[in-house]
Amino acid sequence: MPGLGALPLAASESNLLAARELMAFTLGFHIVLACLGVALPAIILTANWLGLKRGDEDAMRLARRWSKAMAVTFAVGAVTGTVLSFEFGLLWPEFMARFGDAFGIAFAIEGIFFFTEAIFLAIYIYGWKRLSGWAHWWSGVPMVITGIGGAFSVVAANAWMNQPQGFTLDAAGKVVDTEPFEVLFNPAWSYEVPHMILAAYMVAGFLVASIYAVGMLRGRRDRMHRLGLLIPLTIACIATPIQLFVGDTAAREVADHQPAKFAGFECIQETGPDQTEYLGGICTDDGVEGAIGIPGLDSFLVGFDTDTVVTGLEDIPPDERPPANTLLHLSFDAMVGIGSALLGLGAWLAFVWWRRRDIPQTPWFLRAVAASGVSAIVAMWCGWIVTEVGRQPWIVQGYMRTEEAVTEAEGIWFAFAGVLVLYTGLGIGAVLVLRAMSRRWREEDEGDESETPYAPALGNGDFPVHMTGNSPEGGS
Amino acid sequence: MSKADVAAAILWTGATLYAVFGGADFGGGLWDLIAGDAERGARPRERIQRSLTPVWEANHVWLIFILVVLWTAFPEAFGAIMSTLYVPIALAAVGIVLRGAGFAFRKSVQRLEYRRAMGAAFALSSVLTPFFMGAVVGAIAAGNVPPEGNGDAFSSWLAPLPLLTGALFVATGAYLAAVFLVVDSHRAGDKEMEGYFASRAMGAGLVAGAFAVAGLVALHGEARYAYERLIVEGLPLVIVSALCGFGVLGLLLSRGRRGLRPLAIGAVVTVIWGWGVAQFPYLLPTSLKISEAAAPGPTLDAVLIVFAFAVLLVLPALGLLYWLSQKDLLEE
Ligand code: HDD
Ligand code: HEM
Ligand code: HEM
Secondary structure, eight states: OTTOOOSOHHHHHHHHHHHHHHHHHHHHHHHHHHHHHHHHHHHHHHHHHHHHHHOOHHHHHHHHHHHHHHHHHHHHHHHHHHHHHHHHHHHOHHHHHHHHHHHHHHHHHHHHHHHHHHHHHHHHHHTTTTSOHHHHHHHHHHHHHHHHHHHHHHHHHHHHHHSOOSEEEOTTSOEEEEOHHHHHTOTTHHHHHHHHHHHHHHHHHHHHHHHHHHHHHTTOOSHHHHHHHHHHHHHHHHHHHHHHHHHHHHHHHHHHHOHHHHHHHHTOOSOBSSOOEEESOEEETTEEESOEEETTHHHHHHHSSTTOOBOOGGGSOGGGSOSOHHHHHHHHHHHHHHHHHHHHHHHHHHHHHHHHSSOOOSHHHHHHHHHHHHHHHHHHHHHHHHHHHHHTTEEETTTEEHHHHSOOOSOHHHHHHHHHHHHHHHHHHHHHHHHHHHHHHHHHHHHTOOOOSSSSOOOOOOOOOOSSSOOSGGGO | OOHHHHHHHHHHHHHHHIIIIIHHHHHHHHHHHTSOSTTTTHHHHHHHHHHHTTTHHHHHHHHHHHHHHHHHHSHHHHHHHHHHSHHHHHHHHHHHHHHHHHHHHHHHOOSHHHHHHHHHHHHHHHHHHHHHHHHHHHHHHTTOSOTTSOOOTTTTTSSHHHHHHHHHHHHHHHHHHHHHHHHHHHHTTOHHHHHHHHHHHHHHHHHHHHHHHHHHHHHHHHOHHHHHHHHHTTHHHHHHHHHHHHHHHHHHHTTOOTTHHHHHHHHHHHHHHHHHHHHTTEEETTTEEHHHHOOOHHHHHHHHHHHHHIIIIIHHHHHHHHHHHHTTOOOO
């Protein structure tokens, strides 16, 4: 690369590790809340819509409560996102100084979406009492759009790091010209963005459903719990098959454009046709140990033909190979495995619903749903590990190495420790607050003083409070 | 005006809006901090909470706006500022986390001890964050950020001008918040709180004025270039700022409520633009000019287009939010 490598590496090496860990940790934290910010609005509006359209008070109450919870997660998402913005500069000043004019464009757009989201979120959350029902519902709609738009712009920036384009460098490696459209609509956005948005819907949907599943396992099987499980679970289960399709496309694109990453997470050592697909196992220089191998499948998945030639790590220059192949491989397998399991969960629900218009009755179903929320989060984390660690040693694929980007500031490990403490507090605080909320709601339900929104009371929908029998459809 | 200058003006517009809305927000936190024990402070705290709750999230997005415009339109300056002033910037970020979390959690928590702990985190960081942000601004104005970055991590901001600017930011926020709370209390018909915040607005105004004058002296000593431009090209702004400040004082003394808010905002806005005029045409005085720091043309175009969208989409939405909030249509 032209004009690079001027950094005193000894000082930077420890910084590099610290900065990466810090970045990964804070991103991993933020992304969970970001998923809720992207997808909860649609889930809440669905419940709100059922409430308005069918006079379903349970659905209405769920919408109202979820929106209260979202106020908390949104605030935590906003602060952790702000920290990330700072971190770009604090940890990777060289990266921002050199590529901010290209990489930054997407974030400038993101600013508008977050702004609009924050505004309508405030109107929606604080508008329950005084706005009229449908005006209030519509005030929530922009959140759905801005959530998707925000995810688009942030992930387009990340996609650009994977497949950078739309800029011209001079001899010294400085960006002298840019093409904003090319930057935004880089080749990787078309699979990364939908994959992330679907992941957000899966994470939010399964997570909310899992909370109600736990409640039902503890014996709270009233209609509100059933609805609280069914609405988000349906949304997440619809997203799942599409997600697997998009993920499959992503894998092929990565094989084409980032062969080092692909070889890394598939543990392919030698270039050639008829590559075996390994499930699990440990990557070594001689191949995968302790894995289940399916001969030819890897080649088939990449090119729909077992003769497809797939690049192995032997053809990647040693200093451009991704680190931690076993981590990459297992992360990828975990993502795909969890995705497939969740697909099975959706099929189970769909089948029983089709036959009996009800959710499956066995506790095993509830247990599976209870586990689905955390599983979806783990799958999403694993996907990010595949994407980010798999891109190493590059911060901008092919143009800038991560070690060139890192700050020379002292005390990054110290900062990491501080952030760890701070975020642990933040996480515990958020969980405690949400639990306190739910406890209060349960007491309210038992005391039966319903908090009717939209001042003039809604039509009195008195629904049977049973586990069986009444579906939302059956409610009208 | 070149494209780069327009981009810089957009940056300053963001800074102005953050100073006014974010600043008032921080100020609310300061009044919360010193409102006294749980019993005595209950009324003012409630008033503050009511005024802030629906809008605080939106107020803070201006900060994100500033950051993204800075790194997109002036990436080298962003890198230089971040790699030099990382200590105050990191501390400001910690403040932002504590503040946001404290604020969000406190509303939802019932037990008094928890509320207190969260409230304390919220209020304390309300002071620290603007202070460190002010220190960053002061350090930039003083010319302590080398354009190639990696300037001294401590001496760059541990100097009179940056520290005074930090203090000025805290005082200005408190001033704005008190004025806004006077008007809110007035509208709510709460005479007691109106008087409570009126006297605080006066106090904060005087303190802010004193810091501004001291800052001017420090500017003379540490940032000669900016000082000289401020007292020539920037003079009209300085005068307007002083007039607005006195106007607010007069209104508070005569119990006038009309025009109170615009005047207070005017006093702050003119200071921000005075700073801009003073260091023009430099982004990092006196080593990096706006034109030299600017990103390539198409990126600047993108920033301008995004800004136009912000004006068309975000401002009306923001207007709606403030309108609903002022009409008391938003509540918990
Ligand atoms: C609920 C979460 C979830 C699920 C079930 C899946 N993924 Fe995924 N995956 C993500 C969530 C995710 C993500 C949101 O974490 C990533 C990180 C970056 C991105 O664009 O999406 C990702 C990245 C990612 C990448 C790397 C893209 C890159 O480096 O640019 C590949 C190849 C796949 N996925 C493939 C799959 C396949 C083949 C799946 C199932 C059959 C699958 N994903 C299910
Ligand atoms: C779209 C948003 C994202 C952007 C723009 C982004 C950007 C970055 C940057 C700048 C780095 C540091 C340089 C590097 O190591 O390559 C990084 C590293 C990393 N990020 Fe991301 N990231 C994003 C999303 C995520 C998420 C959500 C995770 C969550 C788990 C994640 C996990 C990581 C990890 C594990 C590293 C360290 C990689 C390593 O050093 O081996 N990233 N990312
Ligand atoms: C895939 C990755 C990401 C997605 C989908 C995402 C999405 C979101 C969403 C929807 C919000 C709104 C707040 C909320 O709902 O909780 C948010 C907040 C925020 N995010 Fe992220 N984010 C991602 C990664 C990042 C990264 C890498 C940055 C780094 C700059 C970032 C910066 C921010 C900022 C500054 C906010 C606060 C905005 C506000 O106050 O509303 N995000 N993010």
